[in-house]
């Protein structure tokens with residue numbers, strides 16, 4: 001969301017991030033399709049490994065509804081970005097929709113390489129003494145362990161609808177949570193709020209995944225992806 005911009009990122013943050021032996025995927029956001037395209041043209045020239053489009057941003061030119069709320073909105077922005085981006089392209093979905101599977105299908109139909117989910121769920125907190133919302137914006141994004149069951153359900157539904165890889169997230173704080181997402185159909189996982197609870201969450205999650213693999217004699221973690229057996 002708000003940040004110093006792509007030029008600043010390229011000059012000041014990227015060299016530091018490149019000093020680590022890991023892939024760099026840039027989360028990109030815009031308030032119009034033109035802005036997404038302009039941003040991704042620049043990202044295409046940088047030494048990064050891929051781009052993840054954040055479609056939870058409001059489309060200012062079309063009534064401020066988030067790009068990710070409709071099949072058409074998702075397909076259009078993904079198609080336009082695909083034309084200018086040669087790097088791997090993931091599209092990140094908002095969970096604030098009725099039918100997540102059809103939205104994921106739009107991502108696949110538009111030629112993206114993978115789909116990420118979920119972004120935050122829209123929430124609200126009211127101060128009962130002041131009788132006013134606590135957040136300045138009245139509503140805000142809910143993340144962390146509270147949203148995990150919704151995220152796991154959506155990852156499962158999307159895995160049944162598309163053939164592109166899924167990057168799953170939403171409330172993961174340990175290895176067991178990560179395994180749940182993988183059983184539901186996620187090829188990879190991501191951790192947001194968990195880093196605020198404990199900066200070592202990612203490291204501990206990797207160790208937890210390894211423990212599960214040892215417990216069940218799993219040689220390759222890919223073998224468990226999507227293997228949940230429904231009741």
Ligand SMILES: Cc1cc2nc3c(=O)[nH]c(=O)nc-3n(C[C@H](O)[C@H](O)[C@H](O)COP(=O)(O)O)c2cc1C
Nearest residue numbers: 001054118119120143144169170171172191192193
């Ligand atoms: C403080 C904060 C900032 C976030 N900023 C972004 C963002 O810039 N772009 C984005 O796509 N998602 C953003 N998210 C959403 C997270 O990446 C993630 O999709 C969501 O919080 C669910 O995962 P989690 O429970 O592991 O945090 C943010 C979440 C938090 C808590």
